[in-house]
Amino acid sequence: MTAAQVSGEEAPPGVCSVKVVLVGDGGCGKTSLLTVFADGAFPESYTPTVFERHLISLQVKGKPVHLHIWDTAGQDDYDRLRPLFYPDASVLLLCFDVTSPNSFDNVSARVGPPRFCWVQPVIVFATTTTLMATVLRTDHGQEMARSVGAVAYLECSARLHDNVHAVFQEAAKVALSSRSRNFWRQITQGFCVVT
Numbered sequence: 001m002t003a004a005q006v007s008g009e010e011a012p013p014g015v016c017s018v019k020v021v022l023v024g025d026g027g028c029g030k031t032s033l034l035t036v037f038a039d040g041a042f043p044e045s046y047t048p049t050v051f052e053r054h055l056i057s058l059q060v061k062g063k064p065v066h067l068h069i070w071d072t073a074g075q076d077d078y079d080r081l082r083p084l085f086y087p088d089a090s091v092l093l094l095c096f097d098v099t100s101p102n103s104f105d106n107v108s109a110r111v112g113p114p115r116f117c118w119v120q121p122v123i124v125f126a127t128t129t130t131l132m133a134t135v136l137r138t139d140h141g142q143e144m145a146r147s148v149g150a151v152a153y154l155e156c157s158a159r160l161h162d163n164v165h166a167v168f169q170e171a172a173k174v175a176l177s178s179r180s181r182n183f184w185r186q187i188t189q190g191f192c193v194v195t
């Protein structure tokens with residue numbers, strides 16, 4: 001699979017465009033993952049994000065798709081600002097760091113009140129999985145993802161470039177199929193039966 005940074009706002013004709021929002025606790029690895037995906041290099045220093053957007057093109061089933069990926073601030077101070085990025089999102093990427101039990105618990109907290117994030121569908125993914133075996137078992141992550149209604153659960157390591165593309169590839173696939181389901185729902189809701 002190939003992914004490339006794109007400039008400009010409008011997707012060219014025939015190219016689908018989807019909005020992906022990346023959410024998770026401060027310091028749980030969102031920016032590192034996105035930087036490895038976008039630039040191919042792991043950032044060695046940690047700078048807390050405010051809000052950043054990347055526009056990346058990738059192929060899904062042989063077709064080009066533009067991903068508008070919003071990297072949100074994980075720090076609690078931004079709890080009130082973060083929801084401004086949810087409208088029009090096609091998929092929510094919700095992550096936790098396997099070395100941080102708090103960030104694991106906060107995945108459930110983020111899909112309920114008071115931080116309620118209403119974006120659907122949701123994909124949960126675990127970061128820093130190099131340290132996985134000592135901290136968290138895959139079935140714990142899968143069970144938690146199921147409990148928050150996620151459609152997929154993945155594990156990745158930005159440092160090792162492990163499964164990074166798979167996270168965004170899955171996001172694009174899920175976003176496209178959800179958009180086409182919503183499209184057909186809107187069309188069929190517009191029908192009425194005359195008897």
Ligand SMILES: Nc1nc2c(ncn2[C@@H]2O[C@H](COP(=O)(O)OP(=O)(O)OP(=O)(O)O)[C@@H](O)[C@H]2O)c(=O)[nH]1
Binds near residue numbers: 050072
């Ligand atoms: N060992 C290891 N460390 C990682 C990995 N991914 C991220 N980190 C480290 O985790 C720290 C935080 O990473 P960021 O990607 O900036 O975290 P963030 O979720 O964007 O944080 P906020 O911007 O505060 O929301 C940094 O020190 C990274 O080097 C990984 O796969 N392995």
